[in-house]
Amino acid sequence: xxxxxxxxxxxxxxxxxxxxxxxxxxxxxxxxxxxxxxxxxxxxxxxxxxxxxxxxxxxxxxxxxxxxxxxxxxxxxxxxxxxxxxxxxxxxxxxxxxxxxxxxxxxxxxxxxxxxxxxxxxxxxxxxxxxxxxxxxxxxxxxxxxxxxxxxxxxxxxxxxxxxxxxxxxxxxxxxxxxxxxxxxxxxxxxxxxxxxxxxxxxxxxxxxxxxxxxxxxxxxxxxxxxxxxxxxxxxxxxxxxxxxxxxxxxxxxxxxxxxxxxxxxxxxxxxxxxxxxxxxxxxxxxxxxxxxxxxxxxxxxxxxxxxxxxxxxxxxxxxxxxxxxxxxxxxxxxxxxxxxxxxxxxxxxxxxxxxxxxxxxxxxxxxxxxxxxxxxxxxxxxxxxxxxxxxxxxxxxxxxxxxxxxxxxxxxxxxxxxxxxxxxxxxxxxxxxxxxxxxxxxxxxxxxxxxxxxxxxxxxxxxxxxxxxxxxxxxxxxxxxxxxxxxxxxxxxxxxxxxxxxxxxxxxxxxxxxxxxxxxxxxxxxxxxxxxxxxxxxxxxxxxxxxxxxxxxxxxxxxxxxxxxxxxxxxxxxxxxxxxxxxxxxxxxxxxxxxxxxxxxxxxxxxxxxxxxxxxxxxxxxxxxxxxxxxxxxxxxxx
Numbered sequence: 001x002x003x004x005x006x007x008x009x010x011x012x013x014x015x016x017x018x019x020x021x022x023x024x025x026x027x028x029x030x031x032x033x034x035x036x037x038x039x040x041x042x043x044x045x046x047x048x049x050x051x052x053x054x055x056x057x058x059x060x061x062x063x064x065x066x067x068x069x070x071x072x073x074x075x076x077x078x079x080x081x082x083x084x085x086x087x088x089x090x091x092x093x094x095x096x097x098x099x100x101x102x103x104x105x106x107x108x109x110x111x112x113x114x115x116x117x118x119x120x121x122x123x124x125x126x127x128x129x130x131x132x133x134x135x136x137x138x139x140x141x142x143x144x145x146x147x148x149x150x151x152x153x154x155x156x157x158x159x160x161x162x163x164x165x166x167x168x169x170x171x172x173x174x175x176x177x178x179x180x181x182x183x184x185x186x187x188x189x190x191x192x193x194x195x196x197x198x199x200x201x202x203x204x205x206x207x208x209x210x211x212x213x214x215x216x217x218x219x220x221x222x223x224x225x226x227x228x229x230x231x232x233x234x235x236x237x238x239x240x241x242x243x244x245x246x247x248x249x250x251x252x253x254x255x256x257x258x259x260x261x262x263x264x265x266x267x268x269x270x271x272x273x274x275x276x277x278x279x280x281x282x283x284x285x286x287x288x289x290x291x292x293x294x295x296x297x298x299x300x301x302x303x304x305x306x307x308x309x310x311x312x313x314x315x316x317x318x319x320x321x322x323x324x325x326x327x328x329x330x331x332x333x334x335x336x337x338x339x340x341x342x343x344x345x346x347x348x349x350x351x352x353x354x355x356x357x358x359x360x361x362x363x364x365x366x367x368x369x370x371x372x373x374x375x376x377x378x379x380x381x382x383x384x385x386x387x388x389x390x391x392x393x394x395x396x397x398x399x400x401x402x403x404x405x406x407x408x409x410x411x412x413x414x415x416x417x418x419x420x421x422x423x424x425x426x427x428x429x430x431x432x433x434x435x436x437x438x439x440x441x442x443x444x445x446x447x448x449x450x451x452x453x454x455x456x457x458x459x460x461x462x463x464x465x466x467x468x469x470x471x472x473x474x475x476x477x478x479x480x481x482x483x484x485x486x487x488x489x490x491x492x493x494x495x496x497x498x499x500x501x502x503x504x505x506x507x508x509x510x511x512x513x514x515x516x517x518x519x520x521x522x523x524x525x526x527x528x529x530x531x532x533x534x535x536x537x538x539x540x541x542x543x544x545x546x547x548x549x550x551x552x553x554x555x556x557x558x559x560x561x562x563x564x565x566x567x568x569x570x571x572x573x574x575x576x577x578x579x580x581x582x583x584x585x586x587x588x589x590x591x592x593x594x595x596x597x598x599x600x601x602x603x604x605x606x607x608x609x610x611x612x613x614x615x616x617x618x619x620x621x622x623x624x625x626x627x628x629x630x631x632x633x634x635x636x637x638x639x640x
Contacts, residue, residue: 261287400542
């Protein structure tokens with residue numbers, strides 16, 4: 001999209017202060033973009049009901065996408081009425097960064113009555129409940145629960161908005177976007193570290209597809225008072241909680257990439273994202289897509305780093321544990337337009353580390369921590385404070401980083417830190433580091449049943465790599481039972497949240513009945529994954545028990561039918577098999593691969609069906625394609 005140069009930033013800032021038009025100032029660290037500039041957009045703001053209505057043209061459109069927009073994906077969400085607002089740029093300009101900093105107001109913005117809406121002790125108790133009642137009961141692998149710093153800025157106006165923007169530009173480092181957006185009704189000022197999704201060259205006539213980039217960021221290293229050191233950073237990189245947290249969000253965003261990146265891609269990283277008050281770990285997912293940019297935006301609502309995994313059920317958990325609606329928090333800004341060749345472009349940061357101020361001066365700064373099985377309640381409270389620190393420092397509520405202290409050597413440059421990051425990459429599945437599209441000699445058509453976990457998108461990608469055609473259908477789609485029983489190819493019972501033994505859960509009742517029918521009457525191959533495995537094990541008469549410690553996002557080395565495999569688990573329940581049960585299964589021609597210490601069943605196989613408790617499609621399973629190919633080879637229609 002083309003922007004008109006403006007020679008003097010001072011003139012532009014003076015005009016913004018003199019009139020009442022909506023505007024946006026954006027400092028973007030988009031690759032290939034001049035980071036020594038600030039972009040100015042002015043024009044009317046319109047409200048739309050759906051993302052598909054946002055206009056795509058030569059003039060850029062800047063969408064403010066609220067969290068409630070996730071209802072477009074059919075997910076449960078509290079509707080707080082926050083609008084999908086779009087600034088349609090009538091005028092654009094590029095301003096030199098240095099001149100803009102000089103021209104912007106530099107006064108202090110005073111905040112009154114500032115406090116978090118959820119006290120520290122109350123948030124600690126929420127962490128305990130989520131780990132115990134949600135992760136412990138199989139509702140998901142991780143969840144992001146918000147608390148909000150609230151306050152009041154008396155007499156808040158455009159000059160205050162610009163002053164806050166200046167302080168963020170000067171005081172926060174490493175942000176992907178630093179921005180101020182003023183719609184007339186509200187002002188968003190933030191420094192977001194994280195790409196939501198980026199796309200270039202989309203929708204063109206060549207059919208080559210556009211390049212899609214996602215950037216999962218997770219794991220939070222809070223800088224100590226004396227600044228970060230290599231030793232402290234190495235301890236952070238070796239922390240199981242932080243390591244598991246990032247792996248889980250990579251899996252979750254790979255689910256989305258497999259949905260929108262229908263032409264293949266790669267995983268790059270891990271890398272460090274260094275900011276003023278903290279450092280994150282991150283990966284970059286790159287793919288190619290034939291979709292319209294608005295479809296890409298819709299299908300990636302919203303990142304696991306701000307919701308949880310699986311995203312659909314995370315929305316329900318958020319509803320149970322958060323106070324009020326999310327507004328724009330965890331939503332996205334989205335700059336949409338066309339490039340010089342007519343290809344669609346999309347650049348979108350996640351709306352975090354952002355102050356939301358309404359026309360009366362009421363201030364909200366929402367932040368959240370990613371809660372996992374290893375979460376320490378006090379540590380998660382401290383993480384929310386660290387994440388809010390950049391914006392609160394700009395508001396003068398928290399002290400900013402000292403500028404008198406000489407800068408220490410960057411710990412990220414230490415070769416031991418680089419080796420630790422390389423070691424993390426070595427623990428990921430090579431399949432996903434290159435995301436091969438097709439390989440192998442299997443033939444046939446697999447039907448994958450989605451039990452509310454988009455891991456099925458990754459399963460479909462993996463199955464296609466074996467040569468299979470794949471259709472994914474939700475468990476509650478009308479006619480699914482009939483279609484599954486009549487399918488002349490392998491049926492895959494996919495993963496999903498919940499307790500497989502809960503007879504009061506309509507989903508579990510349906511899937512248990514369907515599993516029994518498939519075991520009795522389907523002759524073309526049946527594969528169960530995670531929840532699907534537990535359902536098959538239950539039909540075979542094995543007890544399903546709740547694990548003392550959830551295995552959500554755990555990478556383990558297991559015995560798998562005579563060899564060892566490194567695999568990724570996402571389960572809070574497991575089937576158990578003792579010697580007597582194993583003998584009874586063997587008499588029926590069923591083999592079980594079990595943990596010798598606990599008796600937990602890692603996998604089952606027999607003529608015509610197989611199941612695995614772990615996720616062969618996960619980035620944590622090192623050789624998932626071979627595992628799936630071998631299990632499916634027992635099905636007559638997939639033998640090469």
